[in-house]
Amino acid sequence: MAQGTAELRLGDTPPQLVYGFIRQNIQPGPSVSLKCVASGNPTPNIKWTLDGYPLPLNERFVIGQYVPMYGDVISHVNITSVHVQEGGTYQCSAVNRVGEASHSAQLNVYGKLHIGQIVAARWLFQGDRELPINRRHLVFPNNTLVIEKVQSGVDNGVYRCDATDKQARTASGTAHVNVMVPPKITPFNFRSDLHLGERVGVQCVVSKGDPPLDVYWLKDGHKLGVHDGQVEGEGIVLRTLDQFTSVLSIGALALTHGGNYTCQARNNAALATHTAPLSVNGMAMATHDNSAPQFVTQEMTHFK
Incomplete structure (x- = not known):
């Protein structure tokens, strides 16, 4: 036990x-x-x-x-x-x-210059590049700037709006834009022919997404608590290979290991999730006579 x-x-x-x-x-x-x-x-x-x-x-x-x-x-x-x-x-x-x-x-x-009083305004990117620079930049008559199909590493930076009122007074406002790529997990699955006592392992790889990344595992919707890489009382080992890869392994399958295993990856942009079911087929001697042994096969699968 x-x-x-x-x-x-x-x-x-x-x-x-x-x-x-x-x-x-x-x-x-x-x-x-x-x-x-x-x-x-x-x-x-x-x-x-x-x-x-x-x-x-x-x-x-x-x-x-x-x-x-x-x-x-x-x-x-x-x-x-x-x-x-x-x-x-x-x-x-x-x-x-x-x-x-x-x-x-x-x-x-509230400063001296209000939106309704603006008579001239312009948008600048990174201090000196006046917008629009390309077709993805749209500046509307109300001085709203829209950037379509934002790109990480291209649209990151400081945007500044310079405005002038009827009395030639000026004011500026800046916005820091950081475009982050959300995480994406490469799909993984357990084999369908796993039996009691076998070893099994799966790898959760975050193939896309800007760091910092937080990668963790859940079983049947409950986060697996880890101490020195071990899930206490479960016989499950979690290992971090690098900031993008986590490995879940079980050294000897038991029926209690059956269930839904979920890998989640989170950064400041979004949360990515992938779930794979694990079925454990149990084999035990039931009765025997002078003929060939008889076996009873059990299968335990948990689905949320």
Whole structure:
């Protein structure tokens, strides 16, 4: 009889945001402070984004985080003399090993130049290349830029819009574009004639997708927890060959190994999934007489 052990950590709780910043509408110039407070066990870590991207690492943004005596974690972002281009959707995300919680709100910074007053505008790519450069770039009369069939490594970069109003006042706004290729998994399958005690292995190869990549396995929809490459109590071994390849192997098949095995690959663009069923045929001696032995064959397959 196979036996296994597992560690249960009592008291773990997912993060909860107990305080979040509010939506603000301001003019350029004043200092702004955004704060989030989160609880959870273990103590969560708080990360900040602006319009879905990590906050720039420069002197304009000062990020602080500390844990007071009562245990909640407090994180804040301070912006000195806020600029128009620093407006947008700010989000704080509290993360620990149990889960994640997020809060977001809009910081609207209204400058002297408003969209309705623009009389001239132009788009620049990487500082000096005026758009459109090719047929994939479309600039509409309302100064909206559309890029069709975006390409990784070609369309990445900084886009800037320069606008002028009737009083010849100018303003600029920039956007950082990072085009990522989503992951793609090469299909794999288990043999259909596997029996008790045999060895089996499959390889999950992420054939496409920009790093960083997170590759992991599930059995019947449950993530396989690994300690030193072993799935505790399951007789399953997981090995990472490189950042694009993971191998699942079983040294001696048991009926309990039957089920649906899923490889998932995730990057910042998307999640890719491939599932393969594993059927284990069991063979055991049932009865015998003076004639040839009789056998009973069992098959166990789990489908979600």
